[in-house]
Amino acid sequence: MHNCFMNIDHVKALAAVVDEGTVEGGAFVLGVTPSATSQRIRTLESRIGQVLIRRTNPITVTEAGEAVLKYAREIELLESETMDRLHGIDVGAPDGVASASAHGRRRVPTVLRIGVNADSLATWFRPIFAEVAKWDDIVIRIEVADQNVALPLLTSGEVLGTITSAASGGYGTQVQRLGSMRYVAVASKGLLSRHRGLGGQVGSGEIRSGTEAEVDLGCLPMVNFGKDDDLQFAFLRRVGITSIPPMSVVPSSSEFAVAVEAGIGWGLIPILQLGDLSDDLVPISADPTIDVDLYWHHWNLASEKLGRLTEALHQAAAQMR
Template identity: 40%
Template sequence: MNPVHLQTLLAIVDEGSFELAALVLGISPSAVSQRIKALEREAGRVLVRRTSPATATDAGEILVQAARRMRLLQAETDAQLHGRLARVPLSVAVNADSLATWFRPVLADVAGFGDVTLRLQIEDEAHSLALLRRGDVLGALTREAAPVSGCESLPLGVMRYLAVSTPELRDDFTRGGELDWAHMPTLRFGPNDALQDADLEGRLDGSVRRRRNISQIPSSEAFVHAARVGLGWALLPELQAKDLLDAGELVTLDEKVLEVELYWQRWRLESELLERLTCSVAAAATPLSTSGTAPGS
């Protein structure tokens, strides 16, 4: 297939419209449309949903993945041939908790790679593989150990989560020495917050009717702040909660520790940049391999 047509398809998916893709490519929207029509004729399939934003169909996603691989390999080939680094976007899916804690050194490492751009997509670690399968990212943090077809999987360690709240909120919802889990206000990160989906397992009998007030806070920093001011109780990474627990701003609500194993999955490509990124992620994840003891309440 025509590489120019493939890169045009990739630009539409990345930018979300034919018009924005035209601006990025420096051509007219009609030229973009003609290229996609030619590619669809060659493939014998509709490749782009003409929606807002524009998205790839199932057939289009296969070609998008091929286009990303082609762009990365072409950029690295150019760098070797011309003795310079091309602008290579490294697309990565990362969960908000990791980005707010142990993943941050990766940003500094990538800054030292040269003329390389990093494109992060925030996604719950239970759902990030969908981005990898579609070819939207080159690597992803995930809970799944089994590698996606065409990918490699590297174990990173364990994220430990504690149930915490302010001392005042805990006291307000303690009845006869027991926490009233069914009615205590709760914090959720977002609709894909898989941790909170099962937050009451082992804490509340399933037959008990739940009348919880749930606040949704889709920002890691704001999520911690909401817990600190008593908007609700939360499952926080131990890495985030430790200093607040030591200071007495938060307390643990029980001794239960939720452990989430994390894996780094990446495309199986002969790519120096992906190798360097993988080494950076593995090094940054060192705190995850250190087992700890849940702080006391």
């Protein structure tokens, strides 16, 4: 590594082009020309002695760039909180007394970038929006990622915290358990009736009464969320099925549940969502549940705003088991 001093403006330029995906977009946010933005990044790369961004569309960071991007996020957060404190204290006034001029000053809210899995976003996470609405000093930007693959968002510096199923974290992070999200493997009675001849008997009970509907899952159509969703396959493996049944893909938590309810396939639905669906859904096996432990990983920073968000997450997550 060459001279390791990093100019803050150069670091912010890297973060801006990554956030916007292009040099032009980053330059617009920074209020400078694209050529000036490119020069700042080239100077930063020269000082560090490594390439920091992949000049693709959209722009992404290299492994070395991940470390610098995380540094940029930390600077952004700590700088914002420091300015809040300075603007709220009058020089010469007693400690903690707000400046009269501070009351009329426009505050630029701090951006908290977080990763959230789709099922959490559609269920227990929702009260967070009402809580954030009370905070005039914070805005949130959410990256949706499956809980199995969300951790790289944190290590790459794209977010300052993420919800994941990983129990252990990396260097410089804290990990806190949020709870266990219970899923139930269900299908519509109509779907089960149409596939009665493929093995197993269709029950007539409702999921809320605990009656099961036994079917041959190796043939029954299935709904999957996307390429990162292993939940349905984990359920199949648990019952000894290794073949892939006819599969539809619906990459939206709410619409996933609607698709299962409509009868295009069976799927694992959060128990928190089942109350909003029709009584036409029934479990598809004698043991239809899977529990997924969720954890909140975040940077190890002494940040009041990050702490506030963390507390709100724990309160909202109390809806889970």
